[in-house]
Amino acid sequence: MNYFKSGFLGLVLAVLLMGSGCASFYEIETPQEMIEVDGHDARTYVAMTHDGVVLRARVIPQGEGRNVTPQGNHDFWVSAIRERMRTTGGYALLEEKEVESANGWKGTRLEFGRDHQGAPYQYWMTLFVTEDNIHIVDAGGRKARFESAQDAVERALASYEVLR
């Protein structure tokens, strides 16, 4: 009996652990104008339009431990990314906006632009920072195509939920 109890508890624990490991860190609705390129996993999501505008979400863990990004707050990461993109990435910062996730998490959207081989591109990056994770949702493509897909990108961003 004791063995049965112990086994049952172990199974419940294992299911909980597995569940927690597989549970997504975010939720996002793919707009009709896009398709998911692959089924999204716990930390990464990629979707794109028919003409190459790409939307991507990534969750980067932060905290203590080896191979983990040290913990920083929202302002730190926004500043680090802004400067990195402008100074070494060669991106023009077109606009910076305060945004909110679908479940009320405060974030920042950095709107960049950059020319590549003479053609202008747009690149948006939205950042949410929790205690344990950095959520980066970026989208970009050729300027004209991005402008066509901008409504879809904005709908997808508006649907984004920060879960962990």
Next chain:
Amino acid sequence: MRANILRAMIVLIGLVFAVLSTTGCASTAEYSYSPPPERTPAASSHSYAEQTVVEEAEVVMASAPPERRRFFGRSDDSGQGQQPRRGEQAAQQEATPMEATPIDGDLVRPDGSREDGVAEELEQEELKRGQLLIYTGQITLAIYDVRSTQEKAVALVEEMDGYISQRTSNQVIARIPAASFRTALEEMAALGDVLDMNWEAQDVSEEVRDLDIRLRNALQLRDRLESLLERVESVEDALKIEEQLERITLEVERIRGQLLSFEDRIAYSTIVLSFRPKSVVQVPDDDFLLPFPWLHQLGLETLLKAPEGRR
């Protein structure tokens, strides 16, 4: 005996004639060889008069300060050979637009007191100028929508009565009226994301005043040489003075050109609008890089390749 005396007289007359003939030949050769060994009184007076004028020119040259003396230099690079005639030089000077500019100060009064007029004009011009500043600015924008931004910059410059002096795929050089310099700099910076911006005001008052003085001296010198040239009677001496005149005329034109260049740069400021690409490999050694690989993978390159990597 008488016959001998007669013979002797004939020989003597012959010798005197020969001597006179030789002297005449030497006088003729004076124009070919310098200096002549002897001169007849008539030839001598003519040459002395010419020599006095030439010597006066040399005195003018010697008494001039080093700046002025330079105009009379007899260096081999003086372009000797075919000398333009005075009339041609005058026509060339009249044809050049620099002659009409106020900075040359080359004015002749009805009474002929040219030098005084020059001095007064230049002094008044100097007083008017005060502090002379050349403004230059440089703006470096991140590369984004370069063509459109360049078009906006061109429109902005033209609105301000400026002009574009150079345009390449990643740079526009604009000339803006000096009064609009600061406004133009700010409005051009607002066209994009500014990576670098700087401007400077270079004070060229001293350089312009120096050029004014050099021009005044050169003009005075030219006038004196012209008056000497009117008095000269020898072709050789006239050529020498004309050679000096040509040199000083060239110098006058050169100084006027420099003054015009200054005037242009003072009146129109220069703004260089550049678009600069940057990449991680261009980060200088003394700059920083945050040690998070994911941070350096942000951007369009990885984003647009993301679908490929997930297939």
